[in-house]
Amino acid sequence: MRMRCALIALLMGVANSAAAQVNPEDAIHYRQSQFSVILWNWMPLNGMVRGRIPFDAKEFAKRAERVASVAPQLLEGFPAGSDSGAETSAKKDIWADFADFTAKMKTFEQASAKLATTARAGDEAAIKAQFAVVGDACKACHDKYKAE
Numbered sequence: 001m002r003m004r005c006a007l008i009a010l011l012m013g014v015a016n017s018a019a020a021q022v023n024p025e026d027a028i029h030y031r032q033s034q035f036s037v038i039l040w041n042w043m044p045l046n047g048m049v050r051g052r053i054p055f056d057a058k059e060f061a062k063r064a065e066r067v068a069s070v071a072p073q074l075l076e077g078f079p080a081g082s083d084s085g086a087e088t089s090a091k092k093d094i095w096a097d098f099a100d101f102t103a104k105m106k107t108f109e110q111a112s113a114k115l116a117t118t119a120r121a122g123d124e125a126a127i128k129a130q131f132a133v134v135g136d137a138c139k140a141c142h143d144k145y146k147a148e
């Protein structure tokens with residue numbers, strides 16, 4: 001019974017405040033999980049682009065679409081105050097210049113959306129070129145905002 005009240009209160013809280021008042025620990029776990037989903041799909045793409053596994057246009061498009069669908073869900077995993085609360089590699093600089101961090105995230109979102117549409121079109125050279133653009137967007141953000 002007590003559990004249930006707590007759960008209902010939690011659900012109502014989420015409905016009322018959206019992501020505004022989330023627990024930092026939850027936010028950190030949320031964003032790390034999203035990055036894990038991205039990496040899970042990114043590795044086979046990387047393998048295909050580098051020729052380590054055979055290029056399969058359909059498989060590539062499926063996984064590129066997954067990355068593109070997760071990308072717009074990442075930013076809400078970085079609410080103010082979530083620079084600590086669980087083990088995290090997110091640098092405090094993120095919140096010192098959140099506009100720049102947001103811009104880098106948008107660049108990534110757009111690049112990954114374009115990778116998904118390029119992948120559906122099936123031109124292998126164009127796909128590989130756009131894959132590199134997305135990879136640069138990951139790196140640009142990690143270099144500045146992710147600790148090793």
Ligand code: HEC
Nearest residue numbers: 032035036039042088089090104105108137138141145146
């Ligand atoms: C706009 C910034 C940004 C972009 C773009 C970005 N990342 Fe990250 N990434 C981060 C930050 C910050 C962390 C650290 C999160 C934490 O530990 O709280 C992270 C963490 C990760 C992690 C570790 C997750 C864990 O379990 O700790 C992986 C894997 C990862 N990113 C992969 C990628 C890949 C692959 C891309 C591109 C396809 C990408 N990221 C794009 C900022 C970014």
